[in-house]
Amino acid sequence: MEGTFGYSGHYFDRFIQSQDSSVVNKFQKKYWKTKQTLIKVTGKKEDEHVVASDADLDAKLEVFHSIQRTCMELLKVIELYQRRICFLSQEENELGRFLRSNGSQDKSRAGKIMQATGKALCFSSQQRLALRKPLCRLYQEIETFRYRAISDTWLTVNRMEQSRTEYRGALLWMKDISQELDPDTHKQMEKFRKVQAQVRTTKTSFDKLKNDVCQKVDLLGASRCNLLSHVLTTYQTTLLHFWGKTSHTMAAIHESFKSCQHEVSTVKASQDSTDKLDKKMEKKSTEEDMEEKKGDETPEDQLISLGHEDGCEKIREELDGVEDSLALLNEILGGLFVDDGDVSQEWTKGFGDTETSAASGGSAETQQQQDNSFFLPSQLLDQSLNWTSTVPQSATCAAECSSRAEQNPSKPAAKETAGTSKDLSAWFNLFADLDPLSNPDAIGEANREHELHTA
Amino acid sequence: MAYAYLFKYIIIGDTGVGKSCLLLQFTDKRFQPVHDLTIGVEFGARMITIDGKQIKLQIWDTAGQESFRSITRSYYRGAAGALLVYDITRRDTFNHLTTWLEDARQHSNSNMVIMLIGNKSDLESRREVKKEEGEAFAREHGLVFMETSAKTASNVEEAFINTAKEIYEKIQEGVFDINNEANGIKIGPQHPTTNSPISSNQGGQHAGGGCC
Numbered sequence A: 001m002e003g004t005f006g007y008s009g010h011y012f013d014r015f016i017q018s019q020d021s022s023v024v025n026k027f028q029k030k031y032w033k034t035k036q037t038l039i040k041v042t043g044k045k046e047d048e049h050v051v052a053s054d055a056d057l058d059a060k061l062e063v064f065h066s067i068q069r070t071c072m073e074l075l076k077v078i079e080l081y082q083r084r085i086c087f088l089s090q091e092e093n094e095l096g097r098f099l100r101s102n103g104s105q106d107k108s109r110a111g112k113i114m115q116a117t118g119k120a121l122c123f124s125s126q127q128r129l130a131l132r133k134p135l136c137r138l139y140q141e142i143e144t145f146r147y148r149a150i151s152d153t154w155l156t157v158n159r160m161e162q163s164r165t166e167y168r169g170a171l172l173w174m175k176d177i178s179q180e181l182d183p184d185t186h187k188q189m190e191k192f193r194k195v196q197a198q199v200r201t202t203k204t205s206f207d208k209l210k211n212d213v214c215q216k217v218d219l220l221g222a223s224r225c226n227l228l229s230h231v232l233t234t235y236q237t238t239l240l241h242f243w244g245k246t247s248h249t250m251a252a253i254h255e256s257f258k259s260c261q262h263e264v265s266t267v268k269a270s271q272d273s274t275d276k277l278d279k280k281m282e283k284k285s286t287e288e289d290m291e292e293k294k295g296d297e298t299p300e301d302q303l304i305s306l307g308h309e310d311g312c313e314k315i316r317e318e319l320d321g322v323e324d325s326l327a328l329l330n331e332i333l334g335g336l337f338v339d340d341g342d343v344s345q346e347w348t349k350g351f352g353d354t355e356t357s358a359a360s361g362g363s364a365e366t367q368q369q370q371d372n373s374f375f376l377p378s379q380l381l382d383q384s385l386n387w388t389s390t391v392p393q394s395a396t397c398a399a400e401c402s403s404r405a406e407q408n409p410s411k412p413a414a415k416e417t418a419g420t421s422k423d424l425s426a427w428f429n430l431f432a433d434l435d436p437l438s439n440p441d442a443i444g445e446a447n448r449e450h451e452l453h454t455a
Numbered sequence B: 001m002a003y004a005y006l007f008k009y010i011i012i013g014d015t016g017v018g019k020s021c022l023l024l025q026f027t028d029k030r031f032q033p034v035h036d037l038t039i040g041v042e043f044g045a046r047m048i049t050i051d052g053k054q055i056k057l058q059i060w061d062t063a064g065q066e067s068f069r070s071i072t073r074s075y076y077r078g079a080a081g082a083l084l085v086y087d088i089t090r091r092d093t094f095n096h097l098t099t100w101l102e103d104a105r106q107h108s109n110s111n112m113v114i115m116l117i118g119n120k121s122d123l124e125s126r127r128e129v130k131k132e133e134g135e136a137f138a139r140e141h142g143l144v145f146m147e148t149s150a151k152t153a154s155n156v157e158e159a160f161i162n163t164a165k166e167i168y169e170k171i172q173e174g175v176f177d178i179n180n181e182a183n184g185i186k187i188g189p190q191h192p193t194t195n196s197p198i199s200s201n202q203g204g205q206h207a208g209g210g211c212c
Ligand SMILES: Nc1nc2c(ncn2[C@@H]2O[C@H](COP(=O)(O)OP(=O)(O)O)[C@@H](O)[C@H]2O)c(=O)[nH]1
Pocket: B013, B014, B015, B016, B017, B018, B019, B020, B021, B022, B032, B033, B034, B035, B036, B037, B038, B064, B119, B120, B121, B122, B123, B148, B149, B150, B151, B152
């Protein structure tokens, strides 16, 4: 075909082409890039082979987006967790202070128990705040990771996507020009070489950026792993330290509480349950303790402790109205209370009945106790605080009593016990009215629950 | 430049099997250990003589990378012969043959002569695909088979020339319509049938006859 053109014609042709080649070339490049952009934006089906050849890159991009997303989520979770820790500590501290102030007004042994428990709670609340430091650090590290590593990778990803569009545009161009290609036709070959050069340069740049992205994403994943394992170790250490300390304190109270057990047998139920509550709140409990408790745990104990838990949850719910805390607590206690939602309901039902009887039937005692400035569960019934919160408080009163007794061995034990037993008997009269343990349905429920635990 | 016929060849197969090296060995009689990646397609040409006739082979060396697959499909059109190449040291390139064959059969004319080539036969120690496997595949799919080495030039000439002979035979048999350029055969400028308005198998035979 080219034979029909004379040499002059050829040169003229070439002359024309070289004259506006840069302009035409630019325009053509733009045209095909825009075409590719349009295909991408409108979600039109792209060349399946071209897409398939980027499969490894696209898989890496998935990983990148997942890292991006999960880092954001982690930040949010840390923020929330940190705030919850604060709330919990505040509540615990308030409870502790409440116990202490009320305990100090009560010169009896119960008052001392309250004070000791209150102190322990205040201590625990302060200790818990130490968790915030490693959490803050984790937050900062991830934030830095996001600002530096992720955004750097993101820039590379963006550049790669630009380059990918150019490359795919060039491929479209090449495909177009390949429809009619004759190597013996000069004009066509010239055009083809131009497109080929464009494909080559865009491919080189794209391949390089593709490689950069893959490497960076790999590095990003690895460095995040490294970061997390590093910072989380500090967090774990702090957490263990906190639980260790708190559990130690609680165990000491529990220990002294035990001595009270022999003296006042009726306290047993509430003691055990308090003990149990403490353990649960601590989440940490040695196998030995578990065995021991399982051994002498009566269905009633179980029920009371469940009640406590229910109360805790309700307080928290009232506080921030977020259901998540419940779920979290459930998760923490997960293994222990397979089914505690039901039990709690059952318990509420049972307690709801006795609540009314306590309010009416126990009024005489209430009056008497108030005169003695002795704290009573029923006093709280009228208050805005949830009723269940009174149970742990009253129960820990007893716990504190015994711990105090141990802490002050100089005081004559007999006198102390006599006073306490007198005080507590009145206290327990009331408690008997309130006693949900007499609810046979609830007991049955607790038995079932107990079976579940031991199973 | 004078030739009786021009045959269009296409070289296909996975990237890295040695397509470009085969072409270079055939056209320039040299081996280049590091060859640029083929972008889209490269061209080569060489004159051969069959049956006393000058035949120009116009060879399209295609890019094997997947991203060029749609582009290279348009190069099948009008090819009289194809060299389907795999690398005897890479089993995966052999496994992909079916896909290549399907592609070739779908986008080329049905008379296209396909030569199966197991390249890099010099790398005997690293062989992953037995010669018998190549032969079996060729037999099963009606292809001509040959093991070559673009490095030592072993069988390279033969591969290209035998393909041309097959095409030439088909012309003689009248299977190819040489007046239809879609078949990948052009008649040389000074060939008597160039001016022939007849476009039929007879024309092909006539051309063949004229050659003899
Ligand atoms: N040893 C050996 N190496 C070869 C042979 N043919 C090609 N190569 C090498 O294989 C690589 C790819 O060759 P190339 O022709 O670019 O493959 P293409 O992608 O199919 O065109 C190059 O590094 C060549 O040096 C051969 O016959 N023997």
